[in-house]
Amino acid sequence: MTLAFPVLQELKPDRAQATAAGSLASLIWLTLGAFAIGSEGFMIAGLLPALARDLNVGLPAAGHLITAFSLVYAIGAPVMAVLTAGLERRRLLVVAMGGFALGNLLAALAPGYAALLAARLLLALSAASFMPAASGYAAALGGPERRGRALSAVTTGLTLAIIGGVPLGVLVGQGFGWRATFFGVAGLAVFSLFGILTRLPSQRPGVTAGLGERLALAKRRDILGVLVTNVLTVAGTFTVYTYLSVFIASVAGLGSQALAPVLLGFGLAGAVGTQLSGSAADRWGARMIVIIAGWLALVAYLAFSLSAALGPARAIPVLLPAILIWGLASWGLITAQQARLVGLAPALAPISLSMNSSAIYLGSAMGAAAGAVVIANGAMERLGWAAAGFGLAALLSVLLSGGSTSGRS
Structure with missing residues (x-):
């Protein structure tokens, strides 16, 4: 993945280098x-x-x-x-x-x-x-x-x-x-x-930047809070995404032929969420958008769990809209979190954003591992609950961290 x-x-190119090759x-x-x-x-x-x-x-x-x-x-x-x-x-x-x-x-x-x-x-x-x-x-x-x-x-x-x-x-x-x-x-x-x-x-x-400079920035409480939130957010996403094909088959009885359209819908929703969250963060503040997206992701995970309890015949009308909300919220949240990092330390943005990339992949590793544990215990229908646990922890980390002095980050 x-x-x-x-x-x-962390590049500091001179003007001659920046304008080379023209187009x-x-x-x-x-x-x-x-x-x-x-x-x-x-x-x-x-x-x-x-x-x-x-x-x-x-x-x-x-x-x-x-x-x-x-x-x-x-x-x-x-x-x-x-x-x-x-x-x-x-x-x-x-x-x-x-x-x-x-x-x-x-x-x-x-x-x-x-x-x-x-x-x-x-x-x-x-x-x-x-x-x-x-x-x-x-x-x-x-x-x-x-x-x-x-x-x-x-x-x-x-x-x-x-x-x-x-x-x-x-x-x-x-x-x-x-x-x-x-x-x-x-x-x-x-x-x-x-x-x-x-x-x-x-x-x-x-x-x-060297590793020492990166670690020094990670010690800042506000930066660390954003990175932890991203780890938890992506962990929730990949708890389900890693095993999405078998999840939709088990919960809704959708065969392998349905996976490509479902992934297309998830991708389109993610692209829309990325665009909307960027402009919304500029208007209302990145932290507010993170909170809204966090709630939406949590609702989607709970809907996954509900669809698992409804049985295949009644699961599809709940599951498919939840997947679209999930794509919209999860991608939108990460985009808004990047805006938060830049707002917290504009001069150090290249370093904080590269650290954010590592946090995202750490979260995906955690989510895939958590999903494997759930499936190994024969509890496919509980993937939604496991993802909801990560989503709730991510949301709480944002709510408890408070805003910046400007209230925009």
């Missing part, structure tokens, strides 16, 4: 790379039942493929940022995307569970290296005047992956087998790699 929220790497059109190759990473990361949840059957492992063990990926990403992102700080930026992008292509090929050819797990660890390290570097490269190339448009090249790739890449990947997996999806993503990665090599200009490394 690649719940990728790209962040600005931002060449960033389409970073868009493609982000699309490949986002598609691979999210669609694997829909492939877990087939993976478990083919590899002769239980569903919880298959879910650990997501847990391991997320944990390695959470730890690897800041470590890789420090270790690769001195590398020329295009070279780093080439190495990272090359590793991602190789990881997908190894996953497609994996003879067993251990080999697939190893391939996913390589994918995690590659994605953790590529996504921050891609955002930093785009920001430097765009310069102050075009930074927003440049960064949108990366976020657009992720958005398109969530809306279209994931449902398409699930359909490919259902039609041609789960290995075909990894082959397909490997092809996208190679295409992106070719474009990066031939179309992107070289870019000198910038100034990157």
